[in-house]
Amino acid sequence: MGSGLRLVxxxxxxxxxxxxxxxxxxxxxxxxxxxxxxxxxxxAREAVRNSVDHAYPGGAVGRVDVDAVVRDDxxxxxxxxxxxxxxxxxxxxxxxxxxxxxxxxxxxxxxxxTAGPGTWVRLRSGPGPTPGGPSSTSSPNPTCAGx
Numbered sequence: 001m002g003s004g005l006r007l008v009x010x011x012x013x014x015x016x017x018x019x020x021x022x023x024x025x026x027x028x029x030x031x032x033x034x035x036x037x038x039x040x041x042x043x044a045r046e047a048v049r050n051s052v053d054h055a056y057p058g059g060a061v062g063r064v065d066v067d068a069v070v071r072d073d074x075x076x077x078x079x080x081x082x083x084x085x086x087x088x089x090x091x092x093x094x095x096x097x098x099x100x101x102x103x104x105x106x107x108x109x110x111x112x113x114t115a116g117p118g119t120w121v122r123l124r125s126g127p128g129p130t131p132g133g134p135s136s137t138s139s140p141n142p143t144c145a146g147x
Contacts, residue, residue, distance in 0.1 A: 004069030009048070011062040011083065016049040019066050023079070030070055032077060032128050040077055040125050043106040044068075046099040047081040047121045055085020055119060070128070076109075077125040084118040 005026040009015040020041050027037040048064055056062040068079040104110045109124035 004067060007064075007066040009064045009066065011052045011056040011060070011064050011085075013052065015052050015064055016045045019048045019064075019081075020045040023066070023068060026068060027077070030077075032070075032125075036125055036128060039106040040079065040123065043103040043110070043123050044079055044081065046103045046106075047079075047123065050099045050121075051081060051083040051085065051119065055083040060085070071124075074124075075127045077128060079123045079125075081121040081123075082118060086117075 005023060007019055007022055009018060023044050024037065024041050027040065032040075044066065048066060051064045055064075062083060062085055065082045066079070067082075068077060070076075071078050100110070100112070103121075103123065107123050108126050109122070111122040113120040113122075
């Protein structure tokens with residue numbers, strides 16, 4: 001496992017956009033294919049948005065942690081989004097409630113854990129660059145603290 005991306009964001013309305021921009025920059029630095037990167041950024045934005053909207057309803061104070069790494073052993077990007085809020089099962093919310101299906105449509109592997117405090121979402125991309133090409137080992141390890 002090489003260097004990765006680590007974000008610690010305040011659970012605010014702009015957290016998903018901050019995470020998406022940072023992830024897109026990081027994916028470019030590791031040489032991830034553009035189309036696959038766009039899908040991963042889209043899914044990550046949904047995961048962060050879900051954390052902000054559902055784990056911390058009504059503007060409750062909290063944070064969302066985002067970690068991404070290229071798993072050279074599997075040739076995939078693995079991204080986790082973790083909050084310390086409370087899981088809320090899906091309700092009939094009209095035009096809302098499509099975040100998880102959208103994540104599943106964008107990336108091949110989505111796992112959601114709700115046991116204990118908080119929710120943990122793991123997104124895994126499809127295979128990326130071949131070994132010997134650009135890798136995460138030469139990438140920076142940026143950290144962004146939302147304020």
